[in-house]
Amino acid sequence: MEYILSPKDKDAGARPGACIFCNFPGASPSTFRENLVLAVNEHVAVMLNRYPFAAGHLLVIPRKHTAHMEDLSVDENDALFRAVRDVGSRMRSLMKPHGLNYGINEGVAAGAGIAEHLHLHIVPRWSGDTNFMPVIADVRVMPEYLDDAYRRLYPAFADFPGAAPAP
Numbered sequence: 001m002e003y004i005l006s007p008k009d010k011d012a013g014a015r016p017g018a019c020i021f022c023n024f025p026g027a028s029p030s031t032f033r034e035n036l037v038l039a040v041n042e043h044v045a046v047m048l049n050r051y052p053f054a055a056g057h058l059l060v061i062p063r064k065h066t067a068h069m070e071d072l073s074v075d076e077n078d079a080l081f082r083a084v085r086d087v088g089s090r091m092r093s094l095m096k097p098h099g100l101n102y103g104i105n106e107g108v109a110a111g112a113g114i115a116e117h118l119h120l121h122i123v124p125r126w127s128g129d130t131n132f133m134p135v136i137a138d139v140r141v142m143p144e145y146l147d148d149a150y151r152r153l154y155p156a157f158a159d160f161p162g163a164a165p166a167p
């Protein structure tokens, strides 16, 4: 479970200035679609996971570059969890899942792929959905699939604070 939920780009957060959870939300909105960013506002960003565990696997990411929950201010913490609740609600309306997994892996030992920057996974689940994408070391999801998923999810986030430009 931890393995599957982790982004596999383990180097992405390791180099100074190379944190995708800082750089993608901080880039021009014109890049949001290619980087799978659905929304960016003062405190959070919402992105599709490039290595999804299931269709619609999203990440809610605090804008602050920190590895630890306790480094978030009270306002940042509140904004993160308000956003998580909002994202879950939108996913429930759009995708009609039977359940949702909400999860944080804090630290490499806990399964975080990009441990330097805290992020929360939201994964829609359906009863009997045991045939997930195969768990193999170098699984790569087709870019076409990800772009299609982005376009299908976008309408549910078009009025989210800081929504990306319409694809």
Ligand SMILES: [Zn+2]
Residues within 6 Å of the ligand: 019, 020, 021, 022, 023, 064, 065, 066, 116, 117
């Ligand atoms: Zn970062």
